[in-house]
Amino acid sequence: MSTTVEAIDLKTLAADIVAKALKAGANDAEVTIREGDEFSTTVRMGEVETLKESGSRGVGIRVLVAGSNGFRVASTSSSDFTPDGIEHLVNGAVALARVTSEDPFAGLADASEFGQLEGDLKLFHEDVYSLPTEERIAHARRAEAAALAADTRITNSDGGNFDAATGHKVFANSRGFVGEYRSSSCSISVSPIALGKSGEMQRDYWFTYARSLAKLETPESVGETAARRTLRRLDARRVKTQQVPIIFAPEIARSLIGSMFDAASGDSIYRGASFFTGKLGEKVADESVTVIDDGTMVGGFGTSPFDGEGLPSRKTTIIERGVLTNYLLNTYTGRKLNMKSTGNASRGLSGNPGTGSHNLYLVSGSLTPEEILKSIPAGLYVTELIGQGVNMVTGDYSRGASGLWIENGELTFPVQEITVAGNLKDMFQNISAIGSDLIFRGSVASPTLRIDGMTIAGE
Secondary structure (H helix, E strand, O other), X not given: OOOOHHHOOHHHHXXXXXXXXXXXXXXXXXXXXXXXXXXXXXXXXXXXXXXXXXXXXXXXXXXXXEEOOEEEEEEEEEOOOOHHHHHHHHHHHHHHHOOOOEEOOOOOOOHHHOXXXXXXXXXXXXXXXXXXXXXXXXXXXXXXXXXXXXXXOEEEEEXXXXXXXXXXXXXXXXXXXXXXXXXXXXXXXXXXXXXXXXXXXXXXXXXXXXXXXXXXXXXXXXXXXXXXXXXXXXXXXXXXXXXXXXXXXXXXXXXXXXHHHHHHEHHHHHOOOOOOOXXXXXXXXXXXXXXXXXXXXXXXXXOOOEOOOOOEOOEEEEEEOOEEOOOEOOHHHHHHOOOOOOOOEEOOOXXXXXXXXXXXXXXXXOEOHHHHHHOXXXXXXXXXXXXXXXXXXOOXXXXXXXXXXXXXXXXXXXXXXEEEEEEHHHHHHOEEEEEOOOXXXXXXXXXXXXXXXXXXXXX
16 A cells, blocks of 8 residues: 555655665755645735635755766756655656766765754744634735725725745755754735826735734734825826935835845855955945844744755844945855855755845844934935846946935925936945834845935936
């Protein structure tokens, strides 16, 4: 009688697949197994528009076959957990590796480097699936209803959403590491549409996101915030081309912190494709700037007990008081740069490890957002960025934007159809105020930011 997939212990299965790969001719091997469940519903104008429930399970293997000048590497993945499926997965990876080029920098980390954080990191909460389907739909409906009821100018909606997901990851390699962890998440979001005086439509959104249902904000508060954000965009104007201080709202500023990660990523550094290349130990931002990547935060959205290669997650300071102190590396990029991994390997089921962040954030300053606003006689408060006009090699930065005009320290009227431009190298140096309002609504977070010296291109 054959064993069902459900009855298989995934840690045991992962270790068995590693052993099969070594028996088939690999010198080293890594196995990743992921399984998960997802639920999603969208309610639009009170009616259920979409309702999705799904589950998935997959296994991936990466094998390394030794050559005369490094390893030959290949990977395969599958959703077939039967004995025949696993055999095909392993034999296919080994056969592919034998025909790939040798890489002198490829290879697993030393056995002494593997490990994982101990204790409950509070990544998994069963309550994300505790609500019956009707109540999940009701959460989405309540968020949308609150937005629609906020003002008569809100006449339509892109929908209210409730989402929930759980995941289980297992990782094993031929150097003796076997680890696993579970995770969960849930969210409520809504995107209302408002009608302005001249008939133009504007939309905005808001959301709440947590690992536990108990930590979500109420659907009504999400709807009311989304409505307020949408209404403040009505009857927007353009402004003249000029140089003024620019304030980035926290949910927008986090994209700039993401750019700091991209610039410090080992993949970009060893290729010479970053303006941070060769800048370790140098001042790359204002001395008020400290940026940290922390994979150890209990309950964090980017927390995990180990990275994509089985190295323990850790806390790494990327920029300290304006000085670039660390690149973010996996084992491969570390070897390329003659450095050690910082525990930032990321990976899917197949392929070589990439470099990813954990909980990436800019350390808070001491000023409230209101205090930052009051210091500006004229400027722009950015609430949306459009497009991807960022060059990580040169630092050139130009993106479409909309927001609110600042006059005498107060938000006055909405602004749209403009571009904000500068160079990231200068922008990081010209951060002149950092807010005290750091809140994690995802794995990348920033407080309010003021940057001087940028250009607004408008009329």
